[in-house]
Amino acid sequence: MRKILALSRITFLQGVRSRVFYTLLFFAGLLVLSTVVLNQMTVGDPTKIIQDLGLATLSLFSLLIILFIGAQIIGKDMETRSIYLILSKPINRAQYLLGRFLGLLSLLYANMAAFSIIILFILFLYSHTVKWSLLLSVGLTAMEMAILLAFLLFFFTFMTPTIAPFLVLSVFVIGHTTTEVKAIFAQKEGFYHLFSMALYYVFPNFDILSIQTEVVHNVPIPARHFIYGIGYGLALIILILILTHLVFRRKDF
Amino acid sequence: MDPLVIENLAKRYVTRQRGEKKAVWAVKDLTISIPHGAIFGFLGPNGAGKTTTIKMMMGLTLPTTGNILILGKSQTSPSARAGIGFLPENPQFPPALTAQEVLAWTGRMMGMEGETLKKRVDALLARVRLNEVRHERIATFSKGMIQRLGIAQATLAKPALLILDEPLSGLDPPGRQMVTEILKEAREEGCTVFFSSHILSDVRALCDEVGLIVGGHLVKKGEIEAVFNLSGDDSPASLDQRFSEIIHTRA
Numbered sequence: 001m002r003k004i005l006a007l008s009r010i011t012f013l014q015g016v017r018s019r020v021f022y023t024l025l026f027f028a029g030l031l032v033l034s035t036v037v038l039n040q041m042t043v044g045d046p047t048k049i050i051q052d053l054g055l056a057t058l059s060l061f062s063l064l065i066i067l068f069i070g071a072q073i074i075g076k077d078m079e080t081r082s083i084y085l086i087l088s089k090p091i092n093r094a095q096y097l098l099g100r101f102l103g104l105l106s107l108l109y110a111n112m113a114a115f116s117i118i119i120l121f122i123l124f125l126y127s128h129t130v131k132w133s134l135l136l137s138v139g140l141t142a143m144e145m146a147i148l149l150a151f152l153l154f155f156f157t158f159m160t161p162t163i164a165p166f167l168v169l170s171v172f173v174i175g176h177t178t179t180e181v182k183a184i185f186a187q188k189e190g191f192y193h194l195f196s197m198a199l200y201y202v203f204p205n206f207d208i209l210s211i212q213t214e215v216v217h218n219v220p221i222p223a224r225h226f227i228y229g230i231g232y233g234l235a236l237i238i239l240i241l242i243l244t245h246l247v248f249r250r251k252d253f
Numbered sequence: 254m255d256p257l258v259i260e261n262l263a264k265r266y267v268t269r270q271r272g273e274k275k276a277v278w279a280v281k282d283l284t285i286s287i288p289h290g291a292i293f294g295f296l297g298p299n300g301a302g303k304t305t306t307i308k309m310m311m312g313l314t315l316p317t318t319g320n321i322l323i324l325g326k327s328q329t330s331p332s333a334r335a336g337i338g339f340l341p342e343n344p345q346f347p348p349a350l351t352a353q354e355v356l357a358w359t360g361r362m363m364g365m366e367g368e369t370l371k372k373r374v375d376a377l378l379a380r381v382r383l384n385e386v387r388h389e390r391i392a393t394f395s396k397g398m399i400q401r402l403g404i405a406q407a408t409l410a411k412p413a414l415l416i417l418d419e420p421l422s423g424l425d426p427p428g429r430q431m432v433t434e435i436l437k438e439a440r441e442e443g444c445t446v447f448f449s450s451h452i453l454s455d456v457r458a459l460c461d462e463v464g465l466i467v468g469g470h471l472v473k474k475g476e477i478e479a480v481f482n483l484s485g486d487d488s489p490a491s492l493d494q495r496f497s498e499i500i501h502t503r504a
Contacts, residue, residue: 002361003361003362006358006361006362007358007362009358010347010350010354010358013349013350013354014347014349014350017349017350017390018349073347076345076347080345081341081343081345082345082346082347084308084311084313084339084341084344084345085339085341085344085345085346085359085406086362087311087312087313088311088312088313088334088337088339088341089334089359089362089363090331090332090333090334090335090362090363090364091331091362092331095331250315252313252314252315253308253313253314
């Protein structure tokens with residue numbers, strides 16, 4: 001475990017010191033702060049706009065961290081062969097995968113935590129109450145991002161560093177549309193029906209992990225929905241990481 | 254048992270040319286045993302199979318056939334790597350990290366910690382003349398500095414076996430001399446050294462024994478003078494000439 005933590009710590013440092021990270025941080029901060037300006041220009045409940053835009057920014061920024069910083073770190077490992085210096089240490093390949101996964105996850109979650117605090121603070125300035133239920137939505141988004149991160153590692157075991165991030169983006173888009181696609185083609189027969197069913201069952205269903213609308217509009221979220229989402233996410237992460245290891249353990253460098 | 258034993262090692266790659274599959278043997282029937290405390294030079298021209306062999310020794314590439322025993326254990330076992338210091342060809346470190354961070358991390362991965370690790374890192378940074386830039390990011394380092402950092406991380410845990418791929422490449426004459434001294438010191442401390450090179454004069458200055466690999470086959474093995482028919486007063490240029498002749502004959 002100490003070796004996994006040593007690798008994840010180095011991964012975190014690599015991410016934090018990346019120029020891309022600061023650029024993303026700047027634009028994400030700008031977007032969150034823009035909610036304050038937007039509130040002056042719109043009619044209606046200002047807290048809803050802050051929540052909507054804040055949560056959307058948090059999700060987008062987290063995805064960009066995976067696509068740019070995650071891909072940069074893992075891609076460099078594979079492309080510049082810096083992985084030689086890691087795998088030549090007394091660790092097995094599963095430990096490498098876990099070390100990198102946990103390091104990137106800690107980077108991701110540290111940022112999500114910081115942004116959540118900022119959104120809660122801005123909300124507090126408007127409503128003078130702390131809306132803790134917002135963290136339920138953040139929690140499930142965190143699970144979604146961990147799934148995407150596991151997919152990133154998986155794609156990097158057999159794809160080039162240029163293609164792997166695009167595949168992760170595809171999983172993100174498909175994962176958010178499979179329910180709708182399935183509903184649209186439910187009444188159809190033949191190829192389209194089969195195709196929509198295949199998409200629905202092969203790809204993760206991120207709608208299970210999306211409760212942003214309910215949270216923003218103060219719709220009560222049953223505890224079992226949240227627990228199911230966490231369980232679904234954890235099961236998927238474990239499955240993807242096992243698949244990744246099965247491919248990666250026999251990979252020749 | 255010898256610290257490094259390679260038996261009937263082979264690696265076959267399958268390539269596609271105009272839709273047809275073609276098998277290429279990068280290494281074939283390689284058998285070497287390196288005794289304790291020896292410095293072994295693994296010589297060969299570019300593309301001879303040196304790096305492929307080293308990658309198989311480090312578990313980075315799986316052999317098609319054959320066995321590798323490192324310190325009595327299979328090369329695929331992580332515990333075997335606990336006794337190895339490794340330097341790949343053209344080492345690449347994360348550019349955002351500093352030299353000190355890389356060495357501290359290497360030490361932790363090798364099971365070192367606390368004051369022992371700190372003292373060793375300090376000593377090695379001074380030894381490879383990187384003490385002044387220990388807190389600077391590797392992105393600012395020259396090729397020679399990266400190579401010296403590579404040597405430092407390989408020798409950090411005082412390994413029983415050093416496996417080095419072209420350790421003297423990219424170094425200026427003082428750098429080459431420094432690395433040569435480090436390798437000799439390692440031998441004096443009981444370390445066995447296996448290193449690849451295609452520069453005969455470097456190998457001659459260091460090695461007790463050499464192996465010559467051409468086209469994936471080990472064609473000669475023994476003391477360097479016997480393998481290359483050398484006399485005492487050969488210049489570096491004549492060594493290179495002799496090396497080329499033997500390679501062409503064997504190829």
